[in-house]
Amino acid sequence: MSEQLRANFEKAGQGHVFAFFDDLSPDDQASLIKQAEAIDLAELRELVDTLVLGNGEHHCGFEDMKPAPFTLLPDNGGDQALWDQAKNIGEEAIRAGRLGAFTPAGGQGTRLGYDGPKGTYKVTPVAEKTLFQVFAEKILAASRRYNVEIPWYIMTSTGNHDATVSFFEENNYFGLNPDNVKHFAQGTMPAVDFEGKILMSGKGQIALSPDGHGGSLRALVRNGHIDDMKKRGVDCIAFFQVDNPLVRCVHPEFVGFHLQADSELSSKACVKAYAGEKVGVFVERNGKTEILEYSDLPDELAEATDKDGNLLYRAGSIAIHIFDRDLIERIGTGADAGVKLPFHRADKKIPTIDDAGNPVEPAEPNGVKFEMFGFDALPFAKNPVVIETARDEEFSPVKNAQGVDSPESSRQHQLRLFAKWANDAGLNVATDENGIPAVEFEVGPLFATSADQFREKLTEQGTVDIQQGTVLN
Numbered sequence: 001m002s003e004q005l006r007a008n009f010e011k012a013g014q015g016h017v018f019a020f021f022d023d024l025s026p027d028d029q030a031s032l033i034k035q036a037e038a039i040d041l042a043e044l045r046e047l048v049d050t051l052v053l054g055n056g057e058h059h060c061g062f063e064d065m066k067p068a069p070f071t072l073l074p075d076n077g078g079d080q081a082l083w084d085q086a087k088n089i090g091e092e093a094i095r096a097g098r099l100g101a102f103t104p105a106g107g108q109g110t111r112l113g114y115d116g117p118k119g120t121y122k123v124t125p126v127a128e129k130t131l132f133q134v135f136a137e138k139i140l141a142a143s144r145r146y147n148v149e150i151p152w153y154i155m156t157s158t159g160n161h162d163a164t165v166s167f168f169e170e171n172n173y174f175g176l177n178p179d180n181v182k183h184f185a186q187g188t189m190p191a192v193d194f195e196g197k198i199l200m201s202g203k204g205q206i207a208l209s210p211d212g213h214g215g216s217l218r219a220l221v222r223n224g225h226i227d228d229m230k231k232r233g234v235d236c237i238a239f240f241q242v243d244n245p246l247v248r249c250v251h252p253e254f255v256g257f258h259l260q261a262d263s264e265l266s267s268k269a270c271v272k273a274y275a276g277e278k279v280g281v282f283v284e285r286n287g288k289t290e291i292l293e294y295s296d297l298p299d300e301l302a303e304a305t306d307k308d309g310n311l312l313y314r315a316g317s318i319a320i321h322i323f324d325r326d327l328i329e330r331i332g333t334g335a336d337a338g339v340k341l342p343f344h345r346a347d348k349k350i351p352t353i354d355d356a357g358n359p360v361e362p363a364e365p366n367g368v369k370f371e372m373f374g375f376d377a378l379p380f381a382k383n384p385v386v387i388e389t390a391r392d393e394e395f396s397p398v399k400n401a402q403g404v405d406s407p408e409s410s411r412q413h414q415l416r417l418f419a420k421w422a423n424d425a426g427l428n429v430a431t432d433e434n435g436i437p438a439v440e441f442e443v444g445p446l447f448a449t450s451a452d453q454f455r456e457k458l459t460e461q462g463t464v465d466i467q468q469g470t471v472l473n
Protein backbone atom coordinates (compact mmCIF):
# COMPACT_ATOMS: atom_id res chain seq x y z
CA MET A 1 0.00 0.00 0.00
CA SER A 2 1.12 3.50 -0.69
CA GLU A 3 2.59 4.76 2.60
CA GLN A 4 1.57 8.24 1.57
CA LEU A 5 -2.10 7.24 1.47
CA ARG A 6 -1.93 5.78 4.95
CA ALA A 7 -0.05 8.81 6.22
CA ASN A 8 -2.68 11.11 4.77
CA PHE A 9 -5.44 9.19 6.54
CA GLU A 10 -3.46 9.21 9.81
CA LYS A 11 -2.95 12.93 9.54
CA ALA A 12 -6.65 13.47 8.91
CA GLY A 13 -7.51 11.45 12.04
CA GLN A 14 -8.86 8.61 9.89
CA GLY A 15 -6.03 6.08 10.31
CA HIS A 16 -8.46 3.49 11.76
CA VAL A 17 -9.65 2.84 8.19
CA PHE A 18 -6.54 0.63 7.85
CA ALA A 19 -6.78 -1.00 11.29
CA PHE A 20 -7.40 -4.46 9.84
CA PHE A 21 -5.40 -4.01 6.66
CA ASP A 22 -2.85 -6.73 7.47
CA ASP A 23 -5.65 -9.30 8.04
CA LEU A 24 -7.08 -8.77 4.55
CA SER A 25 -6.49 -10.85 1.44
CA PRO A 26 -4.49 -9.12 -1.32
CA ASP A 27 -7.72 -8.55 -3.30
CA ASP A 28 -9.47 -7.00 -0.31
CA GLN A 29 -6.42 -4.87 0.40
CA ALA A 30 -6.47 -3.59 -3.18
CA SER A 31 -10.18 -2.89 -2.89
CA LEU A 32 -9.73 -0.93 0.35
CA ILE A 33 -6.95 1.13 -1.19
CA LYS A 34 -9.18 1.93 -4.14
CA GLN A 35 -12.03 3.03 -1.86
CA ALA A 36 -9.67 5.15 0.23
CA GLU A 37 -8.06 6.81 -2.79
CA ALA A 38 -11.45 7.96 -4.00
CA ILE A 39 -12.09 9.93 -0.80
CA ASP A 40 -11.39 13.64 -0.87
CA LEU A 41 -10.05 14.05 2.67
CA ALA A 42 -10.07 17.85 2.56
CA GLU A 43 -13.72 17.89 1.47
CA LEU A 44 -14.58 15.36 4.18
CA ARG A 45 -12.80 17.39 6.86
CA GLU A 46 -14.79 20.47 5.89
CA LEU A 47 -18.09 18.55 5.97
CA VAL A 48 -17.30 17.07 9.35
CA ASP A 49 -16.33 20.49 10.74
CA THR A 50 -19.44 22.23 9.47
CA LEU A 51 -22.17 19.59 9.43
CA VAL A 52 -21.18 17.08 12.11
CA LEU A 53 -19.12 18.83 14.78
CA GLY A 54 -19.79 22.44 14.27
CA ASN A 55 -22.09 25.14 13.28
CA GLY A 56 -23.31 23.75 9.99
CA GLU A 57 -26.83 24.98 10.61
CA HIS A 58 -27.38 27.86 8.29
CA HIS A 59 -29.52 30.49 9.90
CA CYS A 60 -30.79 32.45 6.95
CA GLY A 61 -33.38 35.00 7.87
CA PHE A 62 -36.79 35.22 6.28
CA GLU A 63 -36.91 39.04 6.15
CA ASP A 64 -35.91 39.20 2.49
CA MET A 65 -37.98 36.23 1.43
CA LYS A 66 -41.02 36.25 -0.83
CA PRO A 67 -42.81 33.64 -2.93
CA ALA A 68 -41.13 32.99 -6.29
CA PRO A 69 -43.38 33.97 -9.20
CA PHE A 70 -44.74 31.12 -11.32
CA THR A 71 -46.66 30.85 -14.59
CA LEU A 72 -50.22 29.73 -13.99
CA LEU A 73 -51.96 27.05 -16.00
CA PRO A 74 -54.63 28.38 -18.37
CA ASP A 75 -57.28 26.54 -16.31
CA ASN A 76 -56.13 28.47 -13.29
CA GLY A 77 -56.15 31.98 -14.73
CA GLY A 78 -52.99 31.73 -16.88
CA ASP A 79 -52.79 33.11 -20.41
CA GLN A 80 -53.62 30.41 -22.98
CA ALA A 81 -51.77 32.30 -25.73
CA LEU A 82 -48.54 32.10 -23.72
CA TRP A 83 -48.90 28.35 -23.34
CA ASP A 84 -49.65 27.92 -27.05
CA GLN A 85 -46.58 29.93 -27.94
CA ALA A 86 -44.43 27.91 -25.53
CA LYS A 87 -45.73 24.71 -27.09
CA ASN A 88 -44.66 25.81 -30.57
CA ILE A 89 -41.20 26.84 -29.39
CA GLY A 90 -40.80 23.60 -27.44
CA GLU A 91 -41.92 21.37 -30.29
CA GLU A 92 -39.53 23.04 -32.68
CA ALA A 93 -36.61 22.54 -30.25
CA ILE A 94 -37.50 18.90 -29.60
CA ARG A 95 -37.79 18.22 -33.33
CA ALA A 96 -34.36 19.81 -33.77
CA GLY A 97 -32.89 17.32 -31.27
CA ARG A 98 -32.06 19.84 -28.57
CA LEU A 99 -33.67 17.89 -25.70
CA GLY A 100 -32.30 14.92 -23.75
CA ALA A 101 -33.80 13.13 -20.75
CA PHE A 102 -32.23 12.45 -17.38
CA THR A 103 -33.29 10.23 -14.50
CA PRO A 104 -31.46 9.96 -11.20
CA ALA A 105 -32.09 6.33 -10.28
CA GLY A 106 -29.38 5.76 -7.71
CA GLY A 107 -31.57 6.14 -4.62
CA GLN A 108 -31.86 3.34 -2.10
CA GLY A 109 -35.67 3.39 -1.97
CA THR A 110 -35.67 2.43 1.69
CA ARG A 111 -39.19 3.73 2.34
CA LEU A 112 -40.72 1.52 -0.36
CA GLY A 113 -38.77 -1.44 0.95
CA TYR A 114 -38.48 -3.07 -2.47
CA ASP A 115 -35.50 -5.28 -3.14
CA GLY A 116 -34.07 -4.10 -6.45
CA PRO A 117 -33.60 -0.88 -8.42
CA LYS A 118 -36.76 1.19 -7.95
CA GLY A 119 -37.16 1.63 -11.70
CA THR A 120 -37.82 -2.12 -11.97
CA TYR A 121 -40.87 -1.82 -9.72
CA LYS A 122 -44.18 -2.74 -11.42
CA VAL A 123 -46.36 0.29 -11.24
CA THR A 124 -49.12 0.48 -13.87
CA PRO A 125 -52.63 -0.65 -12.92
CA VAL A 126 -53.37 -3.33 -15.52
CA ALA A 127 -50.34 -4.23 -17.65
CA GLU A 128 -48.08 -3.92 -14.59
CA LYS A 129 -45.39 -2.11 -16.52
CA THR A 130 -42.35 -1.09 -14.53
CA LEU A 131 -41.38 2.52 -13.91
CA PHE A 132 -38.48 2.20 -16.36
CA GLN A 133 -40.80 0.84 -19.05
CA VAL A 134 -43.25 3.70 -18.58
CA PHE A 135 -40.50 6.31 -19.01
CA ALA A 136 -38.90 4.42 -21.91
CA GLU A 137 -42.22 4.30 -23.76
CA LYS A 138 -42.85 7.99 -23.12
CA ILE A 139 -39.45 8.82 -24.60
CA LEU A 140 -39.99 6.41 -27.50
CA ALA A 141 -43.41 7.92 -28.21
CA ALA A 142 -41.90 11.41 -28.33
CA SER A 143 -39.01 10.24 -30.55
CA ARG A 144 -41.53 8.87 -33.02
CA ARG A 145 -43.81 11.88 -32.87
CA TYR A 146 -40.98 14.34 -33.47
CA ASN A 147 -38.88 12.00 -35.61
CA VAL A 148 -35.79 12.56 -33.52
CA GLU A 149 -33.35 10.73 -31.27
CA ILE A 150 -33.75 11.62 -27.60
CA PRO A 151 -30.84 10.39 -25.48
CA TRP A 152 -31.76 9.20 -22.00
CA TYR A 153 -29.09 9.48 -19.30
CA ILE A 154 -29.81 7.25 -16.32
CA MET A 155 -27.80 7.63 -13.16
CA THR A 156 -27.46 4.47 -11.10
CA SER A 157 -25.49 3.79 -7.92
CA THR A 158 -22.60 1.40 -7.45
CA GLY A 159 -25.10 -0.80 -5.59
CA ASN A 160 -27.74 -1.05 -8.33
CA HIS A 161 -25.82 -0.35 -11.54
CA ASP A 162 -25.39 -3.91 -12.81
CA ALA A 163 -28.97 -4.90 -11.96
CA THR A 164 -30.28 -1.81 -13.76
CA VAL A 165 -28.26 -2.41 -16.92
CA SER A 166 -29.23 -6.11 -16.97
CA PHE A 167 -32.88 -5.15 -16.67
CA PHE A 168 -32.67 -2.95 -19.75
CA GLU A 169 -30.79 -5.64 -21.67
CA GLU A 170 -33.29 -8.35 -20.75
CA ASN A 171 -36.10 -6.11 -21.96
CA ASN A 172 -34.41 -5.02 -25.19
CA TYR A 173 -34.31 -1.48 -23.92
CA PHE A 174 -38.11 -1.37 -24.29
CA GLY A 175 -37.73 -0.56 -27.97
CA LEU A 176 -35.26 2.28 -27.51
CA ASN A 177 -31.98 2.29 -29.40
CA PRO A 178 -29.38 1.17 -26.81
CA ASP A 179 -26.98 3.81 -28.19
CA ASN A 180 -29.38 6.43 -26.86
CA VAL A 181 -29.60 5.02 -23.33
CA LYS A 182 -26.62 5.82 -21.13
CA HIS A 183 -26.31 4.24 -17.71
CA PHE A 184 -23.62 5.49 -15.34
CA ALA A 185 -23.02 5.14 -11.61
CA GLN A 186 -23.08 8.13 -9.33
CA GLY A 187 -20.37 8.96 -6.82
CA THR A 188 -20.26 7.81 -3.24
CA MET A 189 -19.49 9.50 0.04
CA PRO A 190 -18.15 7.89 3.18
CA ALA A 191 -20.45 7.88 6.20
CA VAL A 192 -19.00 9.09 9.51
CA ASP A 193 -19.88 8.66 13.17
CA PHE A 194 -20.93 11.62 15.30
CA GLU A 195 -17.26 12.39 16.03
CA GLY A 196 -16.50 12.59 12.33
CA LYS A 197 -14.64 9.27 12.08
CA ILE A 198 -15.20 7.32 8.87
CA LEU A 199 -17.44 4.31 9.53
CA MET A 200 -16.34 0.91 8.29
CA SER A 201 -18.97 -1.59 7.13
CA GLY A 202 -16.42 -4.43 7.18
CA LYS A 203 -12.73 -4.86 7.91
CA GLY A 204 -11.87 -3.94 4.36
CA GLN A 205 -15.01 -1.99 3.55
CA ILE A 206 -15.63 1.69 4.06
CA ALA A 207 -19.32 2.51 4.69
CA LEU A 208 -20.04 4.30 1.41
CA SER A 209 -23.41 5.61 0.24
CA PRO A 210 -24.65 7.41 -2.89
CA ASP A 211 -23.90 11.14 -2.82
CA GLY A 212 -27.54 12.24 -3.39
CA HIS A 213 -29.40 13.19 -6.56
CA GLY A 214 -27.34 16.38 -6.65
CA GLY A 215 -24.38 14.10 -7.34
CA SER A 216 -25.82 13.79 -10.83
CA LEU A 217 -24.20 17.00 -12.01
CA ARG A 218 -20.67 15.90 -11.32
CA ALA A 219 -21.41 12.33 -12.41
CA LEU A 220 -22.71 13.57 -15.79
CA VAL A 221 -19.49 15.53 -16.30
CA ARG A 222 -17.20 12.76 -15.01
CA ASN A 223 -18.75 10.16 -17.28
CA GLY A 224 -18.34 12.22 -20.42
CA HIS A 225 -22.03 12.83 -21.00
CA ILE A 226 -21.70 16.58 -21.38
CA ASP A 227 -19.45 15.87 -24.38
CA ASP A 228 -22.00 13.36 -25.66
CA MET A 229 -24.70 16.03 -25.41
CA LYS A 230 -22.52 18.53 -27.25
CA LYS A 231 -21.88 16.04 -30.04
CA ARG A 232 -25.59 15.44 -30.40
CA GLY A 233 -26.56 19.11 -30.22
CA VAL A 234 -28.50 18.52 -27.00
CA ASP A 235 -28.46 21.69 -24.92
CA CYS A 236 -31.05 20.97 -22.25
CA ILE A 237 -32.23 17.90 -20.38
CA ALA A 238 -35.57 17.01 -18.85
CA PHE A 239 -34.88 15.87 -15.29
CA PHE A 240 -37.39 13.56 -13.63
CA GLN A 241 -37.14 11.16 -10.70
CA VAL A 242 -37.49 7.43 -10.97
CA ASP A 243 -40.65 7.18 -8.88
CA ASN A 244 -43.36 9.22 -10.64
CA PRO A 245 -45.16 7.37 -13.46
CA LEU A 246 -47.33 10.40 -14.29
CA VAL A 247 -44.44 12.66 -15.27
CA ARG A 248 -44.56 14.15 -18.77
CA CYS A 249 -40.98 13.27 -19.66
CA VAL A 250 -41.02 15.20 -22.93
CA HIS A 251 -43.30 18.18 -22.45
CA PRO A 252 -43.17 20.75 -25.27
CA GLU A 253 -44.74 23.60 -23.28
CA PHE A 254 -42.20 23.17 -20.49
CA VAL A 255 -39.30 23.12 -22.97
CA GLY A 256 -40.76 26.20 -24.66
CA PHE A 257 -41.04 28.24 -21.46
CA HIS A 258 -37.48 27.21 -20.55
CA LEU A 259 -35.97 28.25 -23.88
CA GLN A 260 -38.02 31.37 -24.32
CA ALA A 261 -36.75 32.75 -21.01
CA ASP A 262 -33.18 31.67 -21.79
CA SER A 263 -33.38 29.86 -18.47
CA GLU A 264 -30.64 27.66 -17.09
CA LEU A 265 -32.95 25.75 -14.76
CA SER A 266 -36.70 25.50 -15.03
CA SER A 267 -39.04 23.76 -12.61
CA LYS A 268 -42.61 22.62 -12.34
CA ALA A 269 -44.72 23.44 -9.32
CA CYS A 270 -47.96 22.01 -8.00
CA VAL A 271 -50.14 24.20 -5.85
CA LYS A 272 -49.90 22.91 -2.29
CA ALA A 273 -52.97 21.01 -1.18
CA TYR A 274 -52.84 22.39 2.38
CA ALA A 275 -50.51 24.54 4.49
CA GLY A 276 -48.75 21.67 6.24
CA GLU A 277 -48.13 19.57 3.13
CA LYS A 278 -44.62 18.16 3.20
CA VAL A 279 -43.22 19.60 -0.03
CA GLY A 280 -40.55 22.25 -0.53
CA VAL A 281 -41.77 25.60 -1.84
CA PHE A 282 -40.32 27.97 -4.42
CA VAL A 283 -39.17 31.19 -2.79
CA GLU A 284 -37.06 34.18 -3.70
CA ARG A 285 -34.44 35.14 -1.16
CA ASN A 286 -31.83 37.84 -1.63
CA GLY A 287 -32.88 38.05 -5.25
CA LYS A 288 -32.32 34.33 -5.92
CA THR A 289 -34.88 31.61 -6.53
CA GLU A 290 -34.57 28.63 -4.23
CA ILE A 291 -36.58 25.73 -2.93
CA LEU A 292 -37.12 25.97 0.80
CA GLU A 293 -37.64 22.60 2.42
CA TYR A 294 -40.93 22.24 4.27
CA SER A 295 -39.10 21.67 7.53
CA ASP A 296 -37.40 25.07 7.15
CA LEU A 297 -40.60 27.03 6.50
CA PRO A 298 -41.93 28.44 9.79
CA ASP A 299 -45.60 27.57 10.48
CA GLU A 300 -46.75 31.16 10.35
CA LEU A 301 -45.31 31.55 6.84
CA ALA A 302 -46.65 28.17 5.72
CA GLU A 303 -50.11 29.26 6.83
CA ALA A 304 -49.94 32.87 5.59
CA THR A 305 -52.42 33.78 2.84
CA ASP A 306 -52.51 36.46 0.16
CA LYS A 307 -55.29 38.99 -0.45
CA ASP A 308 -57.32 36.37 -2.34
CA GLY A 309 -57.12 33.92 0.52
CA ASN A 310 -54.69 31.57 -1.27
CA LEU A 311 -51.65 30.23 0.57
CA LEU A 312 -48.87 32.75 0.06
CA TYR A 313 -46.18 30.07 -0.29
CA ARG A 314 -48.13 27.65 -2.43
CA ALA A 315 -45.83 26.71 -5.31
CA GLY A 316 -44.75 23.24 -4.19
CA SER A 317 -41.74 21.56 -5.80
CA ILE A 318 -42.30 18.14 -7.38
CA ALA A 319 -38.71 17.57 -8.54
CA ILE A 320 -39.37 17.99 -12.26
CA HIS A 321 -36.89 20.28 -13.98
CA ILE A 322 -35.14 21.20 -17.19
CA PHE A 323 -31.41 21.75 -16.76
CA ASP A 324 -29.33 23.70 -19.22
CA ARG A 325 -26.24 21.77 -20.29
CA ASP A 326 -23.87 24.65 -19.52
CA LEU A 327 -25.19 24.93 -15.97
CA ILE A 328 -24.52 21.24 -15.39
CA GLU A 329 -21.03 21.66 -16.77
CA ARG A 330 -20.35 24.77 -14.69
CA ILE A 331 -21.39 23.11 -11.45
CA GLY A 332 -20.35 19.55 -12.26
CA THR A 333 -16.71 20.27 -13.10
CA GLY A 334 -16.26 21.94 -9.72
CA ALA A 335 -13.74 24.25 -11.41
CA ASP A 336 -15.21 27.33 -9.78
CA ALA A 337 -15.07 26.96 -6.01
CA GLY A 338 -17.92 29.44 -5.59
CA VAL A 339 -20.28 27.36 -7.75
CA LYS A 340 -20.70 24.17 -5.80
CA LEU A 341 -23.68 22.26 -4.46
CA PRO A 342 -23.65 22.06 -0.69
CA PHE A 343 -23.87 18.75 1.14
CA HIS A 344 -26.68 18.05 3.57
CA ARG A 345 -26.49 15.87 6.64
CA ALA A 346 -28.76 12.85 7.17
CA ASP A 347 -28.52 10.91 10.42
CA LYS A 348 -28.98 7.19 9.73
CA LYS A 349 -28.59 3.73 11.18
CA ILE A 350 -25.42 2.56 9.45
CA PRO A 351 -24.29 -1.07 9.81
CA THR A 352 -20.69 -1.04 10.97
CA ILE A 353 -18.03 -2.97 12.90
CA ASP A 354 -16.69 -2.57 16.45
CA ASP A 355 -13.05 -2.21 17.51
CA ALA A 356 -12.58 -5.97 17.29
CA GLY A 357 -14.00 -6.05 13.77
CA ASN A 358 -17.33 -7.67 14.75
CA PRO A 359 -20.47 -6.54 12.89
CA VAL A 360 -22.79 -4.05 14.64
CA GLU A 361 -26.40 -3.45 13.54
CA PRO A 362 -27.35 -0.22 15.27
CA ALA A 363 -30.87 0.17 16.65
CA GLU A 364 -30.58 3.97 16.64
CA PRO A 365 -28.90 6.35 14.20
CA ASN A 366 -25.16 6.02 14.77
CA GLY A 367 -23.77 8.17 12.03
CA VAL A 368 -24.15 10.68 9.27
CA LYS A 369 -24.52 10.35 5.52
CA PHE A 370 -23.74 13.26 3.21
CA GLU A 371 -25.99 14.03 0.25
CA MET A 372 -26.29 16.75 -2.38
CA PHE A 373 -29.68 17.84 -3.73
CA GLY A 374 -30.18 18.65 -7.41
CA PHE A 375 -32.41 21.61 -6.71
CA ASP A 376 -29.58 23.36 -4.83
CA ALA A 377 -28.40 24.32 -8.33
CA LEU A 378 -31.22 26.87 -8.50
CA PRO A 379 -29.44 29.86 -6.96
CA PHE A 380 -26.63 29.42 -9.52
CA ALA A 381 -28.98 29.38 -12.49
CA LYS A 382 -29.63 32.33 -14.75
CA ASN A 383 -33.27 33.26 -15.37
CA PRO A 384 -34.92 30.41 -13.45
CA VAL A 385 -38.45 29.68 -14.59
CA VAL A 386 -41.26 28.04 -12.58
CA ILE A 387 -44.45 26.87 -14.27
CA GLU A 388 -47.54 25.35 -12.75
CA THR A 389 -48.65 21.82 -13.47
CA ALA A 390 -51.78 20.00 -12.35
CA ARG A 391 -51.08 17.43 -9.67
CA ASP A 392 -53.63 14.92 -10.96
CA GLU A 393 -52.00 15.06 -14.40
CA GLU A 394 -48.38 14.89 -13.47
CA PHE A 395 -47.51 13.89 -9.93
CA SER A 396 -48.11 10.66 -8.09
CA PRO A 397 -44.82 9.27 -6.83
CA VAL A 398 -44.26 5.84 -5.36
CA LYS A 399 -42.28 6.57 -2.21
CA ASN A 400 -43.86 4.64 0.66
CA ALA A 401 -45.01 1.04 0.97
CA GLN A 402 -48.48 2.16 2.07
CA GLY A 403 -50.70 5.22 2.39
CA VAL A 404 -49.71 8.55 0.85
CA ASP A 405 -47.43 8.31 -2.21
CA SER A 406 -47.63 4.53 -2.31
CA PRO A 407 -48.10 1.98 -5.13
CA GLU A 408 -51.83 1.91 -4.33
CA SER A 409 -52.33 5.69 -4.38
CA SER A 410 -50.34 5.94 -7.61
CA ARG A 411 -52.41 3.17 -9.17
CA GLN A 412 -55.63 5.03 -8.35
CA HIS A 413 -54.24 8.27 -9.74
CA GLN A 414 -53.19 6.60 -12.99
CA LEU A 415 -56.66 5.09 -13.41
CA ARG A 416 -58.27 8.46 -12.69
CA LEU A 417 -56.10 10.19 -15.30
CA PHE A 418 -56.80 7.56 -17.97
CA ALA A 419 -60.54 7.93 -17.33
CA LYS A 420 -60.26 11.71 -17.54
CA TRP A 421 -58.50 11.53 -20.93
CA ALA A 422 -61.11 9.11 -22.24
CA ASN A 423 -64.03 11.20 -21.02
CA ASP A 424 -62.49 14.47 -22.23
CA ALA A 425 -62.28 12.84 -25.66
CA GLY A 426 -66.01 12.08 -25.53
CA LEU A 427 -66.03 8.45 -24.41
CA ASN A 428 -68.41 7.52 -21.68
CA VAL A 429 -66.39 5.85 -18.97
CA ALA A 430 -68.34 5.57 -15.72
CA THR A 431 -66.46 6.83 -12.66
CA ASP A 432 -67.10 7.19 -8.95
CA GLU A 433 -67.22 10.55 -7.17
CA ASN A 434 -63.40 10.62 -7.06
CA GLY A 435 -63.07 10.10 -10.80
CA ILE A 436 -61.91 6.48 -10.42
CA PRO A 437 -63.28 4.42 -13.33
CA ALA A 438 -65.63 1.50 -12.70
CA VAL A 439 -63.55 -0.64 -15.08
CA GLU A 440 -59.79 -0.81 -14.69
CA PHE A 441 -58.06 0.04 -17.95
CA GLU A 442 -54.72 1.46 -18.99
CA VAL A 443 -53.50 3.93 -21.57
CA GLY A 444 -49.93 3.07 -22.57
CA PRO A 445 -47.57 5.91 -23.48
CA LEU A 446 -47.29 4.65 -27.07
CA PHE A 447 -51.04 5.21 -27.40
CA ALA A 448 -51.17 8.63 -25.71
CA THR A 449 -49.34 10.65 -23.10
CA SER A 450 -51.88 13.49 -22.79
CA ALA A 451 -55.55 14.30 -23.24
CA ASP A 452 -54.81 15.91 -26.63
CA GLN A 453 -52.98 12.84 -27.87
CA PHE A 454 -55.80 10.61 -26.66
CA ARG A 455 -58.27 12.70 -28.66
CA GLU A 456 -56.01 12.52 -31.75
CA LYS A 457 -55.82 8.74 -31.43
CA LEU A 458 -59.57 8.45 -31.09
CA THR A 459 -60.10 10.54 -34.21
CA GLU A 460 -57.58 8.38 -36.09
CA GLN A 461 -59.12 5.09 -34.96
CA GLY A 462 -62.79 6.13 -35.02
CA THR A 463 -63.54 4.43 -31.72
CA VAL A 464 -61.88 2.74 -28.79
CA ASP A 465 -63.48 -0.06 -26.82
CA ILE A 466 -62.81 0.23 -23.12
CA GLN A 467 -63.57 -2.69 -20.84
CA GLN A 468 -62.26 -4.21 -17.65
CA GLY A 469 -58.60 -5.04 -18.32
CA THR A 470 -58.22 -3.09 -21.58
CA VAL A 471 -54.65 -1.93 -22.27
CA LEU A 472 -54.30 0.59 -25.08
CA ASN A 473 -50.83 0.44 -26.59
Ligand code: UTP
Pocket residue numbers: 103104105106107108109110111112118155186210211212213240241242243371399
Ligand atom coordinates in the same frame (compact mmCIF):
# COMPACT_ATOMS: atom_id res chain seq x y z
P1 UTP B 1 -35.61 9.97 -2.77
O1 UTP B 1 -35.41 11.24 -2.05
O2 UTP B 1 -37.00 9.48 -2.89
O3 UTP B 1 -34.64 8.89 -2.10
O4 UTP B 1 -34.97 10.11 -4.21
P2 UTP B 1 -34.55 7.32 -2.29
O5 UTP B 1 -33.16 6.95 -1.82
O6 UTP B 1 -34.92 6.85 -3.68
O7 UTP B 1 -35.65 6.72 -1.32
P3 UTP B 1 -35.67 6.59 0.28
O8 UTP B 1 -35.56 7.99 0.83
O9 UTP B 1 -34.50 5.72 0.67
O10 UTP B 1 -36.98 5.94 0.56
C1 UTP B 1 -35.51 10.95 -5.18
C2 UTP B 1 -34.86 10.62 -6.52
O11 UTP B 1 -33.47 10.82 -6.47
C3 UTP B 1 -32.79 9.62 -6.79
C4 UTP B 1 -33.78 8.52 -6.53
O12 UTP B 1 -33.45 7.35 -7.26
C5 UTP B 1 -35.07 9.17 -6.97
O13 UTP B 1 -35.20 9.18 -8.38
N1 UTP B 1 -31.56 9.54 -5.97
C6 UTP B 1 -31.62 9.74 -4.62
C7 UTP B 1 -30.38 9.25 -6.59
O14 UTP B 1 -30.32 9.05 -7.83
N2 UTP B 1 -29.25 9.18 -5.82
C8 UTP B 1 -29.26 9.39 -4.49
O15 UTP B 1 -28.18 9.32 -3.85
C9 UTP B 1 -30.48 9.68 -3.87
